[in-house]
Amino acid sequence: MEQTHKNTAEETGNTPGRMPLNAGDTGYGSVPGPGLTGSVVDTESTPLLIPAEEPEPYQRWQPMSKEELELAAGGPGWRRVRCYLVLLFWLAWVAMLATSIAIIVVSPRPVATELTWWQKSLFYQLQPDLFTDKHSEGSEGINVLCEQIPYIRSLGIEALILEGLFDKGASPLNLTAASGKVGTLPQIQHLVAESNKAGLKVVLDFCEVDLIGPQDVEENADKLSNQSVTAYRLRFWLQQGVAGFAICDTDAAYSEKTLLEWRGVFREFSQEEERIVVVKQTRDILPPLNNSTLVNVVVRSILPPSNHLLPAKEVADAIEKHLQTKEEDIWPSWTVGGKASPDLKKLLRVLMMTLPGSPAVEYDEDLDQRQNVSLNARSSLGENNSPSDSQIDKEKQKRLAVALFTSLSHSRAREEALLFGSFTFLPFNSSSNASSSISGSPPLPVLAFLRSWGCVHFLVLLNVGPEPHLLDPAWAPSLPKAGVFVTSTEMDRLGTTDLYSLELRPHEAIVIKLFEAGSYS
Structure with a gap:
């Protein structure tokens, strides 16, 4: 046993009680032996901190050479192609511009006639004594009318024709004695001044007033030495x-001799704005004058004078007669004239506001602001004094009348076609939806006309009869088939429409702005 141990010790080269000489080689403790990754050699040569990777060397940017650019762009051939494409683009652009200019130059263009203030204005005929009623609360008519000037101006009215200021045969100088029921001279002067401040022209109605005869001018005899009585009276106003x-x-002043004298007086006051002469036509034919320029505006009635409501047939005949009559050189102004039903009254208002000329609207309670205020006051009463259905309906009709009037006046003020556009009467057939006509008489035709200015067209349709109508598809094939509603008598037509699917209600008037399919010009 001892021998065996001894031999073993000798083979290993170790003697008992001594540390092995190659202890470091065999590894001791946590130090790995040779050939392992954690050897003594590796441990000593490995740095304690791992260094960061060094950045790549900075390469300075250099522009590409011409050869490199041509190579990247596909070669010199592509450069020539791009140059040709750019040149072709600019040539095409210049050609389109030149073509557009040529089309504009060659195309016929409407020539705008410069209109004077009285050719663009909407006239309002009224009598100041109509404002002297229970709503004026004791104030005189002139003072109440002064308070209504801003409201009248907001409706689009630009000129007032004041009627009834002078009694028949009275002198226009002595207002206090002649028309004390209407107002005194200072009140009328104040009315004129306030109207001018608001941009509202004032035209005095001298119908049936004696302007020729010498009337009570003794106190002004020294001023009349070199002028006539009429000239002095005109200068005063x-x-x-x-x-x-x-x-x-029918007045004595409607003569060439008298109007020539008036024109001489007007020249003294027409430096800034022209002063005008308005003639109210009371006969079927206006008495001719050798010099038609002596009269600026002729007020014509659409309906013949009548003491009773005219039937629809007479109204239709009167409208058709005026639509087919070519107007004279004298500038026309249209007014309703005769009496008609409330439905036809709205139709006539649309007609006269869209005809060529200057409309002259007569005083209407529906446009009176005081009437609307009184209705609103009654509508705001308590439950015990609640307004009746008739009062509510009346208030609704007044609001509708004001809305229709305002829509027509504003459309006419901003649309050139309605101011000085051409006029074309459009007679056409229409199909009636009524199974039978009233009293066995044939249905009344639909009346229509066109106001055009350049490429803008306004179509006005008037159904005077009591039956609904559809337009005949064969009617006016040259006109556009689509349009947009501008206004209507009931103010309930909105948006676009197709003419061939449009149905006209009884006693309805419609204004449509036509446009080509797919266009809203």
């Missing part, structure tokens, strides 16, 4: 700011 005078075709 022109100095107050009056824009013109209205006479009837």
Whole structure:
């Protein structure tokens, strides 16, 4: 046993009680032996901190050479192609521009006639004594009318024709004695001044007033040494700011001799704005004058005078007669004239506001702001004094009338076609939806006309009869088939429409702005 141990010790080269000489080689403790990754050699040569990777060397940017650019762009051939494409683009652009200019130059263009203020204005005929009623609360008519000037101006009205200021045969100088029921001279002067401040022209109605005869001019005899009585009276009112005078075709002043004298007086006051003469036509034919320029505006009635409501047939005949009549050189102004039902009254208002000329609207309670205020006051009562259905309906009709009037006046003010566009009467057939006509008489035709300015067209349709109508598809094939509603008598037509699917209601008038399919010009 001892021998065996001894031999073993000798083979290993170790003697008992001594540390092996190659202890480091065999590994001791946590130090790995040779050939392992954690050897003594590796441990000593490995740095304690791992160094960061060094950045790549910075390469300085250099622009590409011409050869490199051509190579990247596909070669020199592509450069020539791009140059040709750019040149072709600019040549095409210049060609389109030149073609557009040529089309504009060659195309016929409407020539705008410069209109004077009285050719663009909407006239409102009224009598100041109509404002002297229970709503004026004791104030006189002139003062109440002064308070209504801003409201009247907001409706689009630009000129007032004041009627009833002078009694028949009275002198226009002595207002206090002649028309004390209407107002005194200072009140009328104040009315004229307030109207001018609001941009509202004032035209005095001298119909049936004796302007020729010598009337009570002794106190002004020294001023009349070199002028006639009429010239002195005209100068008096022109100095107050009056824009013109209205006479009837039956007055003695309606003569070439008298109107020539008036024109001489007007020249003294027409440096800034022209002063005008308005003639109210009371006969079927206006008495001719050798010099038609002596009269600026002729007020014509659409309906014949009548004391009773005219039937629809007479209204339709009167409208068709005026639509087919070519107007004279004298500038026309349209007014309703005769009496008609409330439905036809709205239709006639649309007609006269869209005809060529200057509309002259007569005083209407539906446009009176005081009437609307009184209705609103009654509508705001308590439950015990609640308004009746008739009062509510009346208030609704008044609001509708104001909305229709405002829509027509504003459309006419901003649309050139309605101001000085051409006029074309459009007679056409229509199909009636009524199974039978009233009293066995044939249905009334639909009346229509066109107002055009350049490429803008306004179509006005008037159904005077009591039956609904559809337009015949064969009607006016040259016109566009689509349009947009501008206004209607009931103010309930909105948006676009197709003419061939449009149904006209009884006693309805419609204004449509036509446009080509797919266009809203």
